[in-house]
Amino acid sequence: MSLPTQATLLFAGVGGVLVVATAIGWSLKRRVAAAGPHAAIDNLNARIHAWWVMVGVLAVAFWLGAWGVIGLFALLSAVALREYTRVSAMPPERIVQVLAYAVALPMQYLLIGIDWYGLYSIFIPVYAFLVLPITAALLGDGTRFLERAAKTQWGLMICVFCISHVPALMLxxxxxxxxxxxxxxxxxxxxxxxxxxxxxxxxxxxxxxxxxxxxxxxxxxxxxxxxxxxxxxxxxxxxxxxxxxxxxxxxxxxxxxxxxxxxxxxxxxxxxxxxxxxxxxxxxxxxxxxxxxxxxxxxxxxxxxxxxxxxxx
Structure with a gap:
């Protein structure tokens, strides 16, 4: 069975499940909560709607091919890293964040795109882990230095390095x-x-x-x-x-x-x-x-x- 056929059947199956889920959510809303808001049912319908969007985005990326998938997950990594930065209160040094967003993130996905396993498998855990704290140290601020360095490195590991292994499966x-x-x-x-x-x-x-x-x-x-x-x-x-x-x-x-x-x-x-x-x-x-x-x-x-x-x- 060819990839288009298999992929189409897989997404059709997921779409079928979402159709059923959408019908159930609509029915529950109409029968139980037609008169006004209902926390559980409204949350269920919001989740189903979000799943339609997420499956649709993934399907479009698949249709665009390898670089479409790489681009999608690079974008997801950028958004995830931004969320992590906001919640974890990563260090404010502008140069460190520029290196994380503008160098480490795109470089990781570029290395995957050109299939350089020997480097993308160690680029963030070795080179980024060394360069970022060195850069922060050169700025001369030792306040909570270990905490600030760890937050930056952990964010890159989870949001970029780990997530980048999804498109790396294509290689x-x-x-x-x-x-x-x-x-x-x-x-x-x-x-x-x-x-x-x-x-x-x-x-x-x-x-x-x-x-x-x-x-x-x-x-x-x-x-x-x-x-x-x-x-x-x-x-x-x-x-x-x-x-x-x-x-x-x-x-x-x-x-x-x-x-x-x-x-x-x-x-x-x-x-x-x-x-x-x-x-x-x-x-x-x-x-x-x-x-x-x-x-x-x-x-x-x-x-x-x-x-x-x-x-x-």
């Missing part, structure tokens, strides 16, 4: 899967985002025991287990659009869903420390871009390296 040379690497991206995003949604659903249905009540009271053991296992089953069922067997797809899905859950917990801890509920408000019903990409950011590098190690020559 993997998998025998028998040539020309279909965009499906690896669709698979990752779909499984991890489905895990987030299913954790929310299971948490509402059966959640009793918070995982970390001081960090994120809404994350429960029952929600995490139910959501991760359900998304793992979904990933196994979708193995046909990947180079993986059902068992391999299940194992990879479990790994990325677990990393996504743990990543969400880490990002909740950062927000809690900063006194913020969401990273932003760009996506109606979902918060900011980083609220939607936090689990993908933690899952993407693990997924990329597992696939690169086990499925490429």
């Amino acid at each position: 993997l040379d998998i025998p028998g899967f040539e020309g279909r690497n965009l499906l690896l991206i669709a698979y990752l995003v779909l499984v991890v985002q489905a895990s987030d949604v299913l954790q929310y659903v299971w948490g509402k249905l059966a959640g009793r025991h918070p995982v970390a009540p001081r960090l994120s009271p809404s994350k429960t053991v029952e929600g995490a287990v139910g959501g991760i296992l359900s998304a793992t089953a979904l990933g196994a069922a979708l193995h046909g659009v990947t180079p993986f067997t059902p068992a391999e797809a299940a194992a990879l899905s479990f790994a990325v869903c677990l990393m996504g859950f743990l990543g969400g917990l880490v990002m909740s801890a950062i927000k809690r420390d900063a006194g913020a509920k969401d990273w932003g408000s760009l996506i109606e019903g979902h918060g900011g871009v980083l609220d939607r990409l936090d689990s993908v950011a933690f899952a993407a590098p693990v997924y990329f390296h597992l696939v690169r190690y086990w499925w490429t020559p």
